[in-house]
Structures are given as C-alpha cells and as structure tokens.
C-alpha cells in the first residue's frame with residue numbers, strides 16, 4: 415500500500431450491525447468470498463454447503479469450496495452460527511468495511527480512510543463488471559489463456575544473479591496520496607525501460623479511479639513483448655477479479671485475439687479475511703498465478719503465515735523477520751541505495767518500487783541510481 419498512513423486513522427470498533435441484519439437477506443451480492451453471497455449470485459443453494467453439494471458448483475466455487483477444510487473452516491462456521499461478517503473481520507484486525515453501512519445508525523456512512531474509500535468504489539465497480547462479464551464466461555475463456563510466467567522464479571533468479579533484492583518495478587501514473595507522479599506516462603515505454611535496466615518483474619496498476627491505471631495498460635505491456643512476469647496491482651475483493659486479471663480482457667475478445675494475462679496478483683491482508691486469502695490463493699493456484707499477499711503490521715503477518723499456500727509476502731513495515739520458504743518483498747517508499755541495503759539487511763529478497771523510479775526523467779536509468787549499480791548486467 416501507500417504506507418501505513420492509509421489505515422492509520424482506523425479505530426477498532428465493534429461490528430457494524432449491517433451484516434448482522436444480513437442474515438435476514440438484507441445484504442448485497444458483492445462480498446467476495448462470503449459463501450452465502452457467492453451462492454446467491456450464482457443462483458445456487460446457499461451455504462449449508464456440505465461436501466457433496468460442492469461438486470455441483472463449477473468455476474471459481476469449484477476451486478474454492480471443493481476442499482472440505484474450507485467449508486469446515488472457523489469463519490464459515492462462525493458465519494453459519496449468525497456471526498456478522500464485520501465481526502469476523504474485526505476479530506482478525508481488519509477495520510476496512512467492504513461497502514458502506516446501509517444506514518447511519520448502522521455505523522458511519524463516510525469512509526474512515528482512503529483505503530476504505532477505494533474498497534467501496536471497487537465494490538461497486540466489480541459488481542458492474544461482473545454483470546457484464548460473468549464468471550462462467552471468463553472461466554470458459556480460460557482455456558485459451560496464454561501460459562503464465564514464473565513470477566517467483568524470476569525474483570529468485572534475479573536475486574541470485576545480482577546479489578541484491580530483485581526489483582519489481584511499478585508502472586504507476588498516480589496515487590491518491592501523491593497525485594500524478596508522471597504526466598508523460600507511456601506504460602509500455604516505461605515497462606520496456608524497466609526491463610532493459612534489470613527489473614525482474616513489473617507491477618502494473620490497474621485501478622483507474624485512484625491510481626489512473628487500467629487493465630488496458632496490463633494488456634498493452636504484455637502484448638508489447640515484455641518478458642518480465644507481471645503483477646496485476648489491483649484491489650482484489652472478489653475472486654472474479656482474479657479471473658479478469660488473468661484474462662486481461664473481456665472474454666468474448668478471447669475468440670478474436672490471443673490475449674496475455676497477469677502472472678501474479680496482489681491480495682491485501684488488511685482488507686481480506688483469512689478465508690478470503692485462503693480461497694483466493696487456491697484460485698490463483700488453479701489458474702497458475704502467484705498471489706503477493708501484502709501485510710502492514712505484525713498481526714497481519716501472523717495471520718498470513720498461518721495460511722497454507724502463501725508463497726510471496728509483501729511487507730511495508732520494517733520489522734522484518736525470517737520467513738522460511740516464503741519470499742519477502744519490501745514494498746513502498748524506497749528511494750536510495752541506503753534504503754535498498756536497509757531492507758536487504760532486514761532479509762528481503764525483492765523490492766517493489768514505484769514513485770522513486772517513475773518520477774525520474776528516465777525511469778529505466780533510475781534503477782541503477784536506486785541500487786547504486788547497474789543491475790541489468
């Protein structure tokens with residue numbers, strides 16, 4: 415994220431009764447991995463989902479719920495026993511509400527911080543896009559999707575080659591906190607410059623409203639023949655978005671052009687519950703994508719380390735510890751070779767950098783400045 419400031423204003427509070435009342439059917443079919451809503455949106459039987467019934471759920475749900483341990487997870491059981499979703503999220507330290515409370519008396523109606531604001535916008539966007547491109551279509555189109563590239567493999571190879579943290583260079587036009595970072599923004603040109611100058615992977619912002627990114631940028635970079643694996647930098651709140659990231663386009667276009675997709679997606683632990691992350695990681699695995707799971711504090715680190723299948727963690731605070739078997743990415747606010755050494759000494763094997771590169775007149779050449787040496791050789 416843009417840093418801790420995004421969530422700094424959040425206060426721990428009790429669950430909003432919005433979801434408590436959702437037991438009575440008063441909820442919107444937008445919540446990403448809530449099984450009841452998933453079932454609702456796909457016109458399937460609601461979640462008294464036993465293992466036998468999961469067989470009848472195809473596509474995403476077939477991945478996420480085919481596994482008994484998910485259906486039997488504490489979160490699902492809590493949900494079934496009437497606990498509100500906000501309550502479950504709050505217990506995990508998540509203070510971001512997925513959408514505005516239904517009425518004032520059910521909680522503050524204004525977003526508490528910029529991250530919450532972004533998520534509320536995303537919630538609406540996804541619901542609209544979902545109607546236009548239903549999951550079933552995307553799932554079908556996956557058969558023609560191009561092969562994915564090995565995101566973690568590229569990071570490891572770069573680290574071994576240079577002895578320095580591998581660089582995930584971010585193609586980022588703007589951010590809510592910094593405004594427009596670069597006016598003459600040509601995503602393909604920047605991506606190619608990053609690649610030429612030693613980036614191991616690229617991160618492409620796809621959020622339009624707050625970061626002025628787009629899925630078209632992702633598509634354009636891939637189609638331009640950039641070989642670096644691509645991270646789709648999106649606020650994922652719904653597994654549908656993972657399919658969309660992978661396909662990078664409307665499913666019908668698949669029949670006309672062989673589109674190439676993202677190789678990795680971002681999952682933000684400050685927004686997603688453990689079950690969300692578990693399910694989405696499974697979906698990623700099924701689609702051949704890697705999930706970069708982003709954490710902001712120790713509680714999130716603890717949560718994520720307890721989730722099976724997480725291979726890549728992005729961390730913004732600097733109290734890094736050793737995470738065996740997991741590649742740690744140091745994210746955000748890196749400007750100098752000293753910053754790179756600092757996170758390297760703390761144990762990261764990769765860094766994710768946007769602003770300090772994108773603002774330079776030549777973002778590609780800026781890589782050598784950031785690392786204190788040419789890492790393209």
Ligand SMILES: O=P(O)(O)OC[C@@H](O)[C@@H](O)c1c[nH]c2ccccc12
Pocket residue numbers: 415416584586647648649680708745746747748766767768769770
């Ligand atoms: O521009 P910076 O400070 O180098 O940060 C890059 C990247 O870490 C940041 O853009 C980011 C990290 N996590 C995110 C989630 C969504 C959008 C953006 C982000």
